[in-house]
Amino acid sequence: xxxxxxxxxxxxxxxxxxxxxxxxxxxxxxxxxxxxxxxxxxxxxxxxxxxxxxxxxxxxxxxxxxxxxxxxxxxxxxxxxxxxxxxxxxxxxxxxxxxxxxxxxxxxxxxxxxxxxxxxxxxxxxxxxxxxxxxxxxxxxxxxxxxxxxxxxxxxxxxxxxxxxxxxxxxxxxxxxxxxxxxxxxxxxxxxxx
Numbered sequence: 001x002x003x004x005x006x007x008x009x010x011x012x013x014x015x016x017x018x019x020x021x022x023x024x025x026x027x028x029x030x031x032x033x034x035x036x037x038x039x040x041x042x043x044x045x046x047x048x049x050x051x052x053x054x055x056x057x058x059x060x061x062x063x064x065x066x067x068x069x070x071x072x073x074x075x076x077x078x079x080x081x082x083x084x085x086x087x088x089x090x091x092x093x094x095x096x097x098x099x100x101x102x103x104x105x106x107x108x109x110x111x112x113x114x115x116x117x118x119x120x121x122x123x124x125x126x127x128x129x130x131x132x133x134x135x136x137x138x139x140x141x142x143x144x145x146x147x148x149x150x151x152x153x154x155x156x157x158x159x160x161x162x163x164x165x166x167x168x169x170x171x172x173x174x175x176x177x178x179x180x181x182x183x184x185x186x187x188x189x190x191x192x193x194x
């Protein structure tokens with residue numbers, strides 16, 4: 001009996017180390033979304049965007065929002081996002097999808113990783129995967145007007161105009177001058193919230 005206790009202790013120690021090391025490594029590399037993007041700045045920009053008086057001002061504000069979304073605070077994640085952008089600029093959408101998938105695995109709460117993969121899945125015609133990633137993006141950032149607009153485009157490609165219209169209506173609630181509204185003549189007057 002005395003000989004079994006040290007072996008049991010050694011086994012328990014090995015099991016505890018095996019299960020704790022990966023989760024510790026993940027905890028050190030995958031920061032929550034709130035730490036990856038400046039939420040305070042985003043909130044202020046979204047407030048300004050909602051009440052933008054014209055398309056030019058709205059465009060400037062939305063560009064600032066895109067900068068925050070695509071420029072995370074984590075240097076490693078920022079470098080990976082630049083790699084995704086390089087692949088996309090080279091029109092290597094398969095690589096862009098693979099790199100986006102790597103970002104999603106390591107930073108699953110980072111909305112823009114999901115949005116990028118949704119975008120490139122759309123480019124290669126994988127509309128079901130694109131739509132699934134649009135929903136993942138919106139689960140993390142419900143105000144993501146790029147994902148809302150992208151969802152409208154996916155729905156149009158799938159032949160679901162009613163679904164596309166609903167995405168666009170939701171997008172206009174956060175970005176009254178969203179460019180995709182031009183696809184829907186009934187939405188050409190900018191929407192504002194009071």
